[in-house]
Every structure is written in structure tokens, then in C-alpha cells.
Amino acid sequence: MNDDELEVMLRRYTGVDPPSSLRARVVTARGPLRVPLTRLDWVLVAAALLLTAGAALTDPDLSDAAVNDVQAAWEMSVEELAATMGGGDEARAYAQMVVPRPELTPQAEEE
Amino acid sequence: LLDPAEPLAALYDEHGARLYRYAVLLLANREAAEDAVQEAFIRLAAALARRHPPEVSFGYLAVIVRNECYSALRRRKRRGEDPGPIVEPISPQASEEERLIVDAALKALSTEQREVVYLKVFEGLTFQEIADRCGISINTAASRYRYAAAALRRTLSGSG
Numbered sequence A: 001m002n003d004d005e006l007e008v009m010l011r012r013y014t015g016v017d018p019p020s021s022l023r024a025r026v027v028t029a030r031g032p033l034r035v036p037l038t039r040l041d042w043v044l045v046a047a048a049l050l051l052t053a054g055a056a057l058t059d060p061d062l063s064d065a066a067v068n069d070v071q072a073a074w075e076m077s078v079e080e081l082a083a084t085m086g087g088g089d090e091a092r093a094y095a096q097m098v099v100p101r102p103e104l105t106p107q108a109e110e111e
Numbered sequence B: 001l002l003d004p005a006e007p008l009a010a011l012y013d014e015h016g017a018r019l020y021r022y023a024v025l026l027l028a029n030r031e032a033a034e035d036a037v038q039e040a041f042i043r044l045a046a047a048l049a050r051r052h053p054p055e056v057s058f059g060y061l062a063v064i065v066r067n068e069c070y071s072a073l074r075r076r077k078r079r080g081e082d083p084g085p086i087v088e089p090i091s092p093q094a095s096e097e098e099r100l101i102v103d104a105a106l107k108a109l110s111t112e113q114r115e116v117v118y119l120k121v122f123e124g125l126t127f128q129e130i131a132d133r134c135g136i137s138i139n140t141a142a143s144r145y146r147y148a149a150a151a152l153r154r155t156l157s158g159s160g
Helices: A003-010 A021-028 A039-057 A064-083 A091-096 A102-109 B006-028 B030-049 B059-077 B094-106 B110-120 B127-134 B138-160
Strands: A014-017 B087-089
Touching: A003 B087, A003 B094, A014 B110, A021 B006, A021 B030, A039 A064, A039 A091, A064 A091, A064 B127, A102 B006, B006 B030, B006 B059, B006 B110, B030 B059, B059 B087, B059 B127, B087 B094, B094 B110, B110 B127, B110 B138, B127 B138
Parallel strands: none
Antiparallel strands: A014 B087
């Protein structure tokens, strides 16, 4: 069998056709779409988080329970931001840097 | 907001079957090829949702599908999946017995050799076009085809 005969034989065949169900999978499936945030988006996110944390820190009636709430809110903000970036340790570490950490304990003790 | 469904459907209707056949020949597995094509379109949907969507040609999609296939192949090495039939007859001269032999002979090739055979014989690409698609030199494309053809001849002659 030479090269020409081989190609003639192979050309009697083609790759199999896709099942009809694949079109629906392709068209309807979006997957975990994540549109990348622009620099402006990040600035706005950081500003909103700063305002939230600042408001909590300057609250004169901040109780121990509220301190815990603020800490929990900070952790939640970190988790949400990390999830927005796709999750994982790297995203979480970055989120911890971006979201201002509330330093509540000394302030609560002074009061 | 751009709804990704409409361009995805149009692009699938235009290129989907060709992309799938490419994926099947690369992966030698129909189910994995479906997954690869779907993943490729998910990536495409993400690209379309960005502010500057790319020009979408068959070549662009083929590169995405190819990347998905090679990722799947790396994963499969750890799982050891069983491939299904990858070619079907399009000529009245083909027989079921011959199809089985051709199918097995193609599967026995390395992925890189099978890809070159597919692109040259089934897609009708030149060695230069194959080289561009696969990111290899034209000499590498030609030599891969030469080795693949020799292996196929051995298998198919021995079976005949």
C-alpha cells in the first residue's frame, strides 16, 4: 500500500458527527462565567468596603457583639471578594489585603 | 448587555460539527470530545462577554478546542478511559470490517500523529497550514505525517 492508496482508503471515512444534544449543551451552558473587573471596578469595590468598615469603626455604641459582627462582616467581605476573583487561597490573600481590616479590640477597650 | 446565546448558536451551527470531528480525532473519544467542544464554547462565551470580543473564525475556535483537547488528554492519562469509535464511513466502498480496522489504526497513532493525519487527509490542510495550527515547523508537520502514514500502512496492510 502506497501513500496514495492509504489516503484513498482513509478518505472513505470521516470523523463522527456530533450528537444533536451537543448543540443544546453548547448554547445553553454558560459555565462559571467571570467577567474580569476593570481597575475602576476594583477602586469602587475598595471604596465601598472602606466606607462600610469606617462606619462600623466610628460607631460610638459599638458593643462586643457589634465588634464580633464587624469582624464577621469583614470576613464575609473578604470571602465575597475572593469568590468574585475566582476563589482559592491566592484570591483570599489578595482580598485580605484589599479589604481594610477593622482594628476593633483596642478601640473597644479604650471605651 | 450582549446575550451570548445568539452568537454561540450561530457559531455552533457554522462550525460545531467540524470542531467536534477535530476533537474526536484528537481525543479518540466521543464523550470527551463533546466535553471539549462545550468547554471551548464556554470560554468563547466569556470572551464575547468582555468589552472587546475577538474576531471569531473557525481557526480561532479550533485553537480553543485544540487546547481543551490537550488539557483533557493530560487529565485522561490519570484516569485511563476507554475510547469509543472515532470514524464513520462516507463512501459506499467502505465496509464495517474496514471501518473497524481504520478506526483501530488511527487510535494506535500518537495524538500528535493522529492530529496531523486528520488535518491533512480529512481537513485538506497543507503542511504549512498544519504547522500554523499546531505551532510546529513545517518540517515537523511533514515528518509527523510521514511516520504516521508508515504506521498506518503497516497496520492496514497487515490487516488486509
